[in-house]
Amino acid sequence: MALLQISEPGQSTPPHEHKLAAGIDLGTTNSLVATVRSGVADTLADENGEHILPSVVHFADKDEILVGTPALSHATTDPLNTIASVKRIMGRSVKDLATLEGYLPYKFIDNESHVPRIDTAAGAITSVEVSSEILKSLRERAEASLGGELIGVVITVPAYFDDAQRQATKDAATLAGLNVFRLLNEPTAAAVAYGLDQQAEGITAIYDLGGGTFDISILKLTKGVFEVLSTGGDTALGGDDFDREIASWILNQAKLKATNDHQMMRRIMKEARRAKEALTAAEAVDINVVLNGDRHFESTLSRHQFEQLIETHINKTIVWCRKTIRDAGVEVREVQNIVMVGGSTRTPYVREKVADFFGKQPLTNIDPDKVVAIGAAQQANKLAGNNPEEDMLLLDVLPLSLGIETMGELVEKIVDRNTVIPVTRAQKFTTFKDGQTAMRIHVLQGEREKVADCRSLATFDLTGIPAMVAGAAHILVTFQVDADGLLSVSAEEQNSGVRASVEVKPSYGLSDSEIETMLKASFQHAEEDVHTRALIEQQVEADRVLEALRSALAKDGSLITKEEFAKIEQAKSILLSARQGNDGEKIKQAIKSLENESEAFIARRMNRSVQQVMKGHKVEEFE
Amino acid sequence: MNIDLTRNYFELFGFAENYAIDQEQLAEKYRIFQAELHPDRFANASEQERRISVQTTAFVNEAYATLKSDLKRAHYLLRLSNIEFNADTETSSDAEFLMQTMELHEQVEKASHTEQPFQSLQELSLQLKQNQQDLINQFEKEFNAHDLISAKDTALKLQFYERLTNQVRKQQEKLEEELL
Known part of the structure; x- marks a missing residue:
């Protein structure tokens, strides 16, 4: 229910103040941050005008942590200290690492803890800390361009992320000093970006083909409620496979075998990627690459040839679509909208095959790299309370x-x-x-x-x-x-x-005390006083509690007994005076006792909401 | 838990304790509950309110899932009528039905080895659906006639079909995985 806003002079925030909130797409390869300004959601650029932040962190030294493009430039020269694709090890145990598909080019430290730690020049680093650096960078970008502190964020995660992976993501946000309104599933965010939540009802398929991963999700919308019916996909299938197919075609044509000549292989891969991107618009592309020695390879690759090369990969995605649709318990023809996410959906043949399978054209007019962040920003804006007239809910499974x-x-x-x-x-x-x-x-x-x-x-x-x-x-x-x-x-x-x-803290997740230690370390690093930070946090929570109580009492004061009211008032005045002081622990205690006193009242209010719905009234009618 | 979550699911959603319920009305009411109680509505509220909201929503979700499913609703009604049973271990005592179940098991096994396994499994799955629908109708009649002993037996049969349907599904998945 919408909390009633009552302004007391000098105490509560003016009702029309726009609260700063952001949506974050914390991706395997790239990350983005977006926000809603003047009713329009868009991604935010860094000082160089770049929207996409490569999800790469370089740990040269404790005092020199680079994030994004500057970190990326160290990937070849200093690979052991340059951490990429960390999302793949989020929430994973030491044991899991061995079974992960794909090679992880890092040195892991053998230790007592179940949490994998990467040995870098800046010390032993967990995946949570790496992600937290990416989040910090996005937070700074958002706060610099919005000119204020973010009150909360929505962070997207793959729909199939398990408890451990979600917990690790949330821990990374805590470490980055972010208040998480909600972890939102990536496909749901994409559907929100297209405004599909505004439709009355329908089944939506989210087809997400990135560089190295493929995900398909089936969502169902019924009068403002989104449900994820099923998800499927392949963590080792993506646009990079298209590049590799072109690269092996080049090697084949040049009558060469894949070799240890990394320099040459890198040139070929680069040319392959360029050819793939060119074939999005062109019918054919000239290939020109320096092989070993002075040998040049020149040829032409037609779109048709390219399509034959990538056919099996795309077919695999279609098999996943069929399977996931059946998991959802729906028929292919019932799918009303198909949303395309991920850079690899720019390939026309991908769009064509998807359109063939579903029997209708997919939605492609929002940039497939940005669509998830944009949807997350819209949801963050709603949860911040900037859009009170809209009462759409996102339900997850x-x-x-x-x-x-x-x-x-x-x-x-x-x-x-x-x-x-x-x-x-x-x-x-x-x-x-x-x-x-x-x-x-x-x-x-x-x-x-x-x-x-x-x-x-x-x-x-x-x-x-x-x-x-x-x-x-x-x-x-x-x-x-x-x-x-x-x-x-x-x-x-x-x-x-x-x-x-x-x-449940996963057995190989970070404990609360470990997170606290990391937090302290990061504050020392930033020369910020950890006590000041804790105090501010408690003050914010105290204000939140007092404000919530004030509006609850104003609205439902009739649900409370005289004795309860007296006790609550007493606890409230203790909290108010603690709030004036600078002892964070004292505020925490005062919040706790106020909550104890008001527990029955708050529960009764929730009960009454339940009863009102039972009676068939909307709560608004009572306001 | 301080909140009163002992309420009967039917009462919660405003239905009489009948097997037949209006699914549209159920969904509509569920949406209103969610709109009022979901934790997202409390994103800016205190920890305490968020916690209570989670507990309440969880209860409503459970009630909704129970009423929505033909099988779960049948079991729930029987429990409300003090008919206790363990659906995982008990089976129907109808001898003819037991014979049928053996045959059906065999058919599922065979279907994946036919020329066109996808089609065979699909056909079998449709037939199972039809049988389930018949049992649902039967349960409704028996329950309305207060013949709870027969109703319980029918609910156990439904449970069997649920399991068999899952088995067919697993076969379909296995076949598809071989294609990947």
Whole structure:
């Protein structure tokens, strides 16, 4: 519900002030930041007029971290300290790295922690820190061009990102000092950019072919609610394959084999890429490249030849489209819109094959490199409250099933994939030995039946179960997934009331204290006082709490008892005076006690909203 | 949890406890709930309000998913009528039905080895859908007639078809993966 805005002199913000918010596309190869200005969403350029920030970070030294194009120039001369494609290792464990497709040209440090650390000249660096540098750079760009601090951002993630990968992305944002309104699925953002959320209803396919990855997502829109019905794709398929096909064609024509001559191979790849891009508009392109020694290769590649070269790759994407559409439980002809995302969708043959398969033309008029960031910016603008008349909602689903380990190293699913989030699910388990007093709960994510084939997210113990015969204990395990797709789990033995719970931090994710240490280090680095930062954060949260309470009381004061009101007032005045001081910890405590006092009232308000919808009234009618 | 989430799902969405429900009305009401309660509506609110919003929305989502699914709604109605059962371990006691299930299992196995496996599986899947629809109609009749014992048996049969449909789907996926 929209919070009622009441302005008290000198206390609350004027209702019409535009709040600064941004959308961030944190991509594997490139990243972008966009914002809505004067009602129009567009990406923001750096001081050189460049919109695209290559997702590359160069760590030469603790005091010299380069991001983007300047970092890219070190890629060949200093490859071990130049980190690219870090998104591929976000939320991955040391063990996962070995199974990742594609070669990672970095030195990883063997350490106790499960979090992979890359050995650089600036020290041991995690993927979260690398991403955080990219986010910081985008944040600085946005704040410089908007002239103020961002109050919140929407960051996009692939729809299939699991809990660990989402958590790592959020950690990177925390480290970059960003307030995340929401992690938004990339395909949803693309659909928003095309204004498909404004349509009454329909099925949309998002076809995203980047340099190295392919994703297809099927979304369903019904009266302002977006659901991701299914996703599919291939993490090793993209426009780079087109380049490689042309390169091998050149080698073939020149009667050469792929060699260790990296210089020559690089020249050929460069020429291949140029040819591919030229063939977007031209029917044929002249190829001219220096081979080994003084040998030149000259030829012409027609668009038709090129299309034959890339046919199998495109066909693979079409097979994925068919499979993903069936996963969604819809028919191909029911798909009303096809949105093209990613630079490789500029290739006319890709568009043609996609149009053939779906039986209609795909949408291509927004720059396919920018479309995700633009949609994210529009959503950030709405969540910041800059667009109150629009009440569109984006609903997401859980990308992969969640479950726990049971006997025989099998996984018992508790929440199925594609369940709309937020979601809470509970399942009962029991003990299998007489007198068993503890139970280890192993949380997993994935579709397969065996523990070894799923992703291990966390392990925790429920201890202190009274000794009973096997099967007598009733252990209720509850999963809760929030709107960002992040999980928390609790377990309770129902006869004795013994409880245990965890915020699921993936076993190989960063702990809160590790993040805090990194945060401190980064502030020392920036010569900023970490206490000042913490104090400001608590002050902001205090203002938020007080403002929320003020408007809640103004609107629903009738839902509160005299005693509650008195207690809340008392807690409020304690918070107000703490807010004037400079002790962050004290403010935190005061917020906590105010929240304790008002918990019942806030819950009652939410309950009343539920009741009003039950009665068939919109809450607006009561305002 | 302080919020009252013990409410009956049917009551929550304004339906009587009948098996037949108006899916459009269900979806419409769900959207209104989401519009009022979803955490995105509380992006600028306090942590506390966001947490309570997550809990409430999760409850509404669960209720919606239960009512929307023909199978889950059947199970839920039986539970409300104090008919407890474990759909994962119990099966129907109808001997003729059990014979049929064995045949169907065989058909699924065979379908992927025919000349045109995609088409065979597609046909089988359509037939399963039809059988499910028949059972849904049957459940409705039995439940309305308060014949809960028969209704439970029908719900278990539905559960079987659900599993078999998933199996057909897995076969289809396997075939497609071979094409990739």
